[in-house]
Amino acid sequence: MPADMSPSDRAKFLAARRAVDYVEDGMRVGLGTGSTAAWMVRCLGDLVREEGLRVTGVPTSRRTADLARQVGIKVVTLEEAKWLDLTIDGADEYDPNLHLIKGGGGALLHEKIVATASDQMVVIADISKQVDKLGAFPLPVEVIPFGWQTTKMLLEETLINMDVMGRTCTLRLDMDKPYVTDEGNYILDLHLRRIGKPGQLALVLNQIPGVVENGLFIDICDVVVIGHQDGRVEVRDINNGTVKNEQIDIVEDENLFQDISD
Numbered sequence: 001m002p003a004d005m006s007p008s009d010r011a012k013f014l015a016a017r018r019a020v021d022y023v024e025d026g027m028r029v030g031l032g033t034g035s036t037a038a039w040m041v042r043c044l045g046d047l048v049r050e051e052g053l054r055v056t057g058v059p060t061s062r063r064t065a066d067l068a069r070q071v072g073i074k075v076v077t078l079e080e081a082k083w084l085d086l087t088i089d090g091a092d093e094y095d096p097n098l099h100l101i102k103g104g105g106g107a108l109l110h111e112k113i114v115a116t117a118s119d120q121m122v123v124i125a126d127i128s129k130q131v132d133k134l135g136a137f138p139l140p141v142e143v144i145p146f147g148w149q150t151t152k153m154l155l156e157e158t159l160i161n162m163d164v165m166g167r168t169c170t171l172r173l174d175m176d177k178p179y180v181t182d183e184g185n186y187i188l189d190l191h192l193r194r195i196g197k198p199g200q201l202a203l204v205l206n207q208i209p210g211v212v213e214n215g216l217f218i219d220i221c222d223v224v225v226i227g228h229q230d231g232r233v234e235v236r237d238i239n240n241g242t243v244k245n246e247q248i249d250i251v252e253d254e255n256l257f258q259d260i261s262d
């Protein structure tokens with residue numbers, strides 16, 4: 001691992017490196033989006049090239065698709081794969097039940113579809129993503145552009161009756177224009193500060209006309225792999241109720257650390 005790697009990248013890399021141990025020969029794997037997931041794609045590509053691992057990847061964004069092809073992973077659509085053995089993805093927050101907030105990178109819709117179409121979802125993160133209660137990270141909600149201001153108003157009204165501490169919604173911007181997702185939609189970020197009942201909120205938000213999907217992942221994640229800056233990796237499995245602490249020794253591999261584009 002390069003000595004000049006930032007502590008945060010080091011932790012993300014370690015989580016990613018450990019998580020690819022879940023990938024077995026011949027698997028169909030959902031490939032997440034974001035900086036942690038980009039490390040995972042790199043690690044997986046390394047196994048494909050160096051060890052001949054055969055995997056088929058279903059990317060959750062155009063960015064991830066480009067990276068996966070670049071590192072030698074065979075890429076197919078979810079339509080082609082139909083069902084996946086495993087998805088590995090990052091998260092913006094995870095709570096003790098492994099409920100998540102996702103969508104900071106704008107790919108929540110594809111990420112949720114892909115993770116739900118998988119036998120297992122493994123989340124990779126550094127410890128900064130761990131929270132007791134979800135909601136400090138603004139909750140992304142993907143909405144269709146048509147009538148988005150009305151959808152925003154309806155969302156704000158709905159939040160009055162929900163167990164949350166903040167109720168502001170903001171349109172996500174890309175420079176001075178609305179941020180547009182891979183599906184051509186907009187994202188409203190909900191500044192809730194604390195979400196009392198995430199399961200209830202996830203269901204209610206999706207009832208609002210114009211809402212395509214929200215970034216709450218409830219009962220979808222099975223395992224979280226947490227990388228620490230000192231080389232430790234913690235693996236929490238919600239189904240088995242196990243927590244394992246491991247130390248990872250990384251040998252620097254030039255291929256893995258060059259040209260990271262995400």
Ligand code: 5RP
Nearest residue numbers: 034035036090103104105107
């Ligand atoms: C993208 C996501 C990402 O997984 C999430 O934003 C975490 O990103 P990073 O690994 O860069 O911190 O949900 O839509």
